[in-house]
Amino acid sequence: MRLGLGKCMITVGRQPRRGPPGRQCDRQHRCEGQDPKQEAPASRHRRMVPWPLGMRGLCRDTALFLVATLVLGTAANLVPGRQLAWWGKGHQPPQEGVDFSLLDPGSASALLGSLPRVAFLDTRSQAEYAAGHVPGAREISYTDLDAQLTPALLAELRAADAVIVYGASGETDVEQLLAQELRRRGLPPPYVLAGGFGAWQGSDLPVEGSGR
Amino acid sequence: MRWLRNPWLHRVLGLVLGAIFLYAAHAKILDPRPLVTIIWNYRILPPGPINVMALYMPWMELLVGLALVTGFKRRGAAVWATVLLLAFSAALLVNALRGVNVACGCFSTSAEDVHNAWLLVLRDLPMLIAAVVMAAFPPTRAKTTDAP
Numbered sequence: 170m171r172l173g174l175g176k177c178m179i180t181v182g183r184q185p186r187r188g189p190p191g192r193q194c195d196r197q198h199r200c201e202g203q204d205p206k207q208e209a210p211a212s213r214h215r216r217m218v219p220w221p222l223g224m225r226g227l228c229r230d231t232a233l234f235l236v237a238t239l240v241l242g243t244a245a246n247l248v249p250g251r252q253l254a255w256w257g258k259g260h261q262p263p264q265e266g267v268d269f270s271l272l273d274p275g276s277a278s279a280l281l282g283s284l285p286r287v288a289f290l291d292t293r294s295q296a297e298y299a300a301g302h303v304p305g306a307r308e309i310s311y312t313d314l315d316a317q318l319t320p321a322l323l324a325e326l327r328a329a330d331a332v333i334v335y336g337a338s339g340e341t342d343v344e345q346l347l348a349q350e351l352r353r354r355g356l357p358p359p360y361v362l363a364g365g366f367g368a369w370q371g372s373d374l375p376v377e378g379s380g381r
Numbered sequence: 382m383r384w385l386r387n388p389w390l391h392r393v394l395g396l397v398l399g400a401i402f403l404y405a406a407h408a409k410i411l412d413p414r415p416l417v418t419i420i421w422n423y424r425i426l427p428p429g430p431i432n433v434m435a436l437y438m439p440w441m442e443l444l445v446g447l448a449l450v451t452g453f454k455r456r457g458a459a460v461w462a463t464v465l466l467l468a469f470s471a472a473l474l475v476n477a478l479r480g481v482n483v484a485c486g487c488f489s490t491s492a493e494d495v496h497n498a499w500l501l502v503l504r505d506l507p508m509l510i511a512a513v514v515m516a517a518f519p520p521t522r523a524k525t526t527d528a529p
Contacts, residue, residue, distance in 0.1 A: 227456055227457060227460065229457075230454045230456065230457025230458075230460075231457045231460050231461060233454065233457065234441065234444055234445065234448070234454070234457055234458065234461050235441075237440075237444055238437050238440045238441040238444060239437065241440040241443075241444070242436045242437035242439075242440045243436075245410070245436075245440065246413075246436050253413055253414060253417065253432050253435060253436055254432055255432060255433070255436070256429050256430075256432060256433065311415070311418070346418055
């Protein structure tokens with residue numbers, strides 16, 4: 170029994186020997202209507218397909234992957250709650266003076282001492298935050314922002330006199346991206362701590378956490 | 382170079398590389414939005430196609446990983462793995478030459494997961510070699526005869 174479409178066939182069970190079209194062959198490859206004295210054809214071996222000849226199937230397979238990817242990616246983006254704009258719009262880099270203002274650790278410390286409500290947002294990993302952070306800082310990782318930036322937190326940040334965002338060092342710009350995101354959600358442009366937590370520690374400013 | 386066509390070599394390479402691709406795809410498929418930021422941080426693509434990449438690339442990684450692990454259309458998957466790894470390596474190399482360490486977005490969607498770009502290029506190299514071997518040196522098929 171042969172199942173399948175076109176050339177893609179699956180053979181099930183014991184099959185008669187294949188010979189010329191329309192003829193049945195025995196185990197010695199002698200086919201119906203063939204002169205018994207005639208020598209049976211040599212056993213056929215499947216050989217390695219040379220590179221250029223195997224290209225057609227390869228092109229078909231790679232196209233298959235592409236089509237499957239397009240179908241799955243499109244279907245996944247239609248699921249509510251995880252949708253993304255089809256064409257990247259409005260993803261402009263955060264700009265100093267527009268999305269945030271840079272603040273050195275000394276000025277940040279002075280702000281902390283002079284203003285009653287200064288909110289610090291720590292964008293580093295959970296482990297880094299646990300090891301040590303600016304006193305009173307809140308941990309916000311730059312993933313799943315919708316779940317983290319709750320209306321209550323945004324209201325709290327709006328009520329603050331200053332919001333200062335910081336990361337691990339001056340090398341990453343996650344804090345700038347978070348500042349841009351906060352501004353998009355209606356907050357005034359926050360401050361970004363220049364040099365991050367590394368610069369804060371380097372300035373011998375107070376640190377809170379287990380790894381002090 | 383005949384050993385490069387050993388079917389067992391291809392099975393092992395497929396399993397290892399496929400597992401890496403599956404691991405890389407899972408977080409990005411769950412939520413592609415952080416990936417937009419990571420791709421943007423590479424500062425190579427203009428804003429337009431960034432979302433297209435973030436939408437479709439994880440699914441390609443998933444399909445390639447599945448195919449490499451199971452052996453179904455392994456050579457086709459290896460071609461895509463080569464293309465993806467070449468693209469990743471080129472993007473990392475550009476940033477390494479710029480002197481910028483980026484969050485590669487390889488196994489995590491955290492934009493803060495920053496590593497040395499040169500080390501990331503070096504990490505991609507063995508994977509790229511494995512993918513090229515599977516794509517360019519298809520395994521020798523077992524000889525079969527018509528006799529039972």
